[in-house]
Amino acid sequence: MSDTARAELADARLYLCTDARRRQGDLPEFLDAVLAGGVDIVQLRDKGMEAAEELACLEVLAEACARHGRLLAVNDRADVAHAAGADVLHLGQGDLPVPAARAILGEDVLIGRSTHAEDEAAAAAVQDGVDYFCTGPCWPTPTKPGRPAPGLDLVRYTAALGTERPWFAIGGIDLGNLDEVLAAGARRVVVVRALTEADDPGAAAAEFARRLRQS
Numbered sequence: 778m779s780d781t782a783r784a785e786l787a788d789a790r791l792y793l794c795t796d797a798r799r800r801q802g803d804l805p806e807f808l809d810a811v812l813a814g815g816v817d818i819v820q821l822r823d824k825g826m827e828a829a830e831e832l833a834c835l836e837v838l839a840e841a842c843a844r845h846g847r848l849l850a851v852n853d854r855a856d857v858a859h860a861a862g863a864d865v866l867h868l869g870q871g872d873l874p875v876p877a878a879r880a881i882l883g884e885d886v887l888i889g890r891s892t893h894a895e896d897e898a899a900a901a902a903v904q905d906g907v908d909y910f911c912t913g914p915c916w917p918t919p920t921k922p923g924r925p926a927p928g929l930d931l932v933r934y935t936a937a938l939g940t941e942r943p944w945f946a947i948g949g950i951d952l953g954n955l956d957e958v959l960a961a962g963a964r965r966v967v968v969v970r971a972l973t974e975a976d977d978p979g980a981a982a983a984e985f986a987r988r989l990r991q992s
């Protein structure tokens with residue numbers, strides 16, 4: 778599975794972090810719309826959820842991702858990623874160290890890393906065990922209150938690294954500023970509100986995917 782998943786990661790352009798839509802609600806319909814629109818990776822990011830409840834929501838995501846042939850990501854917790862059979866675990870700077878997560882998950886699960894500064898991005902571009910990394914926030918965002926934004930300078934810095942490791946820009950990205958992110962050198966983005974709060978999430982995902990794939 779890992780070679781296939783790594784090939785899918787290399788081709789991925791649009792990564793969604795979604796909450797559990799108030800404990801599932803319209804989650805299946807929302808997922809079908811955005812996955813059909815062109816989301817490549819879906820992460821459940823609903824901070825403070827109990828593990829059992831997170832696993833139940835991940836079953837809904839796993840079913841949708843399997844149906845659309847897309848990658849399922851878990852945030853923060855290697856044990857939950859393992860239990861859910863996820864394709865991807867995403868780790869922030871304060872989360873489990875990458876070698877500890879690898880010891881739990883083995884080689885078949887992709888591991889991603891958050892970066893918020895030049896030294897962190899440069900390290901994530903070469904660190905063993907890291908499959909992709911994210912740089913941000915591009916703009917201050919209410920989805921991550923209190924997180925200072927290094928802005929597009931960090932995107933430009935990361936693009937200049939010339940790394941072949943997949944990396945994504947994140948934070949405050951929407952269809953109105955996507956061109957600025959692309960002009961700064963990103964070719965992949967992570968979004969939350971741009972899809973979770975869209976009037977038509979499927980159409981918004983399709984427009985992101987179209988513009989990312991032609992960039």
Ligand SMILES: Cc1ncc(COP(=O)(O)OP(=O)(O)O)c(N)n1
Nearest residue numbers: 822852867868869870891911947967
């Ligand atoms: C794909 C992706 N990128 C960045 C993050 C942020 O991770 P982190 O800094 O650990 O913050 P939390 O999301 O855990 O609050 C992410 N989750 N996913």
Ligand SMILES: Cc1nc(C(=O)O)sc1CCOP(=O)(O)O
Nearest residue numbers: 913914918920948949968969970
């Ligand atoms: C979850 C997260 N991590 C960030 C980082 O910089 O690591 S920014 C962010 C929130 C992104 O949400 P939105 O697309 O709604 O602005």
Ligand SMILES: [Mg+2]
Nearest residue numbers: 853868869872
């Ligand atoms: Mg985290």
